[in-house]
Amino acid sequence: MKVIITADHAGMTIRNEIKELLKEMNIEFEDTGCSCEESVDYPDYALPAAERIANGEFDRGIFICGTGIGMSIAANKVKGIRCALTHDVYSAKLTRQHNDSNVIALGERVLGPGLAREIVKVWLETEFDGGRHENRINKITKYEDS
Ligand code: RB5
Numbered sequence: 001m002k003v004i005i006t007a008d009h010a011g012m013t014i015r016n017e018i019k020e021l022l023k024e025m026n027i028e029f030e031d032t033g034c035s036c037e038e039s040v041d042y043p044d045y046a047l048p049a050a051e052r053i054a055n056g057e058f059d060r061g062i063f064i065c066g067t068g069i070g071m072s073i074a075a076n077k078v079k080g081i082r083c084a085l086t087h088d089v090y091s092a093k094l095t096r097q098h099n100d101s102n103v104i105a106l107g108e109r110v111l112g113p114g115l116a117r118e119i120v121k122v123w124l125e126t127e128f129d130g131g132r133h134e135n136r137i138n139k140i141t142k143y144e145d146s
Pocket of ligand 1: 011042069071
């Protein structure tokens with residue numbers, strides 16, 4: 001699995017925590033987050049990273065900002081992206097099983113780094129259930145293609 005991680009200035013601490021997790025899990029990743037020396041605009045990070053997932057260069061994305069909301073809104077504008085704004089472990093598991101989410105958005109001002117790590121670990125380890133859930137995703141894809 002190849003992962004792209006990105007963040008604005010409000011996501012630096014959790015971004016570093018998640019990078020450590022990815023190293024521990026031996027998951028290949030690229031970090032395209034900001035240098036974080038000044039305030040930046042989250043779409044400038046979310047949109048290019050999401051496009052690199054949509055074009056197949058990466059399998060999954062982990063996008064972090066202050067609330068996770070801006071990153072998730074921007075990511076979901078890119079065709080083929082299913083970004084889940086997720087702040088609990090149960091939703092992290094279910095959004096993989098039911099939604100086959102390929103991006104997770106996290107808010108550093110909402111979560112502590114320990115919980116963020118647990119959420120991302122479960123999200124990375126959980127497979128898509130397929131079946132009836134696949135039919136539902138196909139309806140979204142059909143809408144995107146129309
Ligand atoms: C930056 O202050 C903040 O607005 C941004 O990180 C994010 O929370 C937007 O949704």
